[in-house]
Amino acid sequence: MTTSLITGATAGLGAAFARRLAGDGHGLVLVARNEKRLEEAAGGLRQKYGVPVEVLPADLSTDKGIEAVETRLRDRDRPVGLLVNNAGFGNRGIFGDTPMADELRMVKLHVEAVLRLTGAATEVMMERGRGHVINVASIAAFLPRGTYGASKAWVVSFSQGADKELAGTGVRLMAVCPGFVRTEFHQRAGIDATKIPAWAWLDADKVVATAIRDLARGRSLSVPDVRYKAVAAAARLTPSGVLGRFSTKADRRFGPAYPRD
Template identity: 45%
Template sequence: MGIALVTGATSGIGEEFCWQLAAAHHDLVLVARREEKLRKLAEDLRQIAGVTAEVIVADLGVAGDVERVAARLSDEQSPVGLLVNNAGFALGCSFIDNAIEAEENALDVMVRAPMVLSYAALKAMRARGRGAIINVSSVASETGAGTYSAHKAWIRAFSEGLSEELRGSGVTVTAVCPGPVHTNFFEAAGVDMSAAPQWLWATPEQVVSEALDAMRRGQVLVTPTPVYKVAMAAMRVAPRWVTRRVMRSIPHM
């Protein structure tokens, strides 16, 4: 079924993308920082799903590492048919109270890297007349809640713009905008979400399944789970000051 490259592949939504793509008989290129976890996941995918799994150890906050991944996306000897720009993290702190170096690193990982990798992938895909990109955005893209929200809004707008540029080319771009997902995302940032009711949460399986279904339909934007479909629709019609006021009560991401 072709090769898929997934960034942030070793946990959460990224790992679930790997397993669902492997179940659909895609070979994989796994990209993440932690070599031991990458190699363990690659071996599990080979043994359990019977697919090929390459490993690229890369920190997407480092320009040289991003260029290595981009070079793999440009390789026409072993073409990548699907790029999943998933790598990202919560900052867990307000912009003014955070270190500027941490903010710059987040911008590099969640904005610059997807832009560079998409450029490399799309050059090759458009020349072949087929291919797809899935960019992981967030419901936070509608909230105006700090720099994480800004990064995810950029991803969504970038995806929409690319989808129009590529109309009729055989290449599609889909942005998936999940709400909170049961992963280690918040825990890793030190954000306490223990008081959030269970009905607010999605599973990685739900998010990835809906994202892949949307990609196969050529859908540009998808918000997994009914509750966040409603929330996104409400935020789009609500006055912006209402959304900002509501977001004040939610921990910083």
């Protein structure tokens, strides 16, 4: 049985990944900050799908939390075959309005935690000659939008670059770039989701289904839904100055660009 470790696993895309992978017969390791919610989620998954589910409470915006998950990923006796780096958050407002402590916490979670957990997982995966890592980014990776967008751009670049560098080892990496997904993300960030147009919303289970399918196809980048594929394509063709002005206006109205949880 493949074991999958999912960060940010109690809500949104993390919970959707857990449901899908449990349904496919994977054992799970669920990582999140809230132990009570982890236990509740694990109990429901065990009962519905009959798979083993571990819980690992950890705050990945801290060294202690990252180290706890690194230790689990390096456990050769209980190897993890699929790592889903999903944990993330958004800040309301633009750069300059957000406390620097919050900006640094975002970089710690979106960049350092992803790098360190991917390193710990692939270390063991390469020894075994197989394994996969899915790093959840955002369509914001293609737009110049402050710390959130920059951190997600790093996730995309890192995932695609590392995937190429690990060619031939049996280990694969892929970045997922969804748009607006109906999760707790916006409420936690203090974003008024009623301002976001109805057409922009995606279903978490469909995003996960697309990601799993793209991983099986050998892709290093998954952009779910034709609407957001068009956004990514347009962003590549639009001059950076124009794109920056558009992004700043959108940030002031909606908060972080196309966030997810």
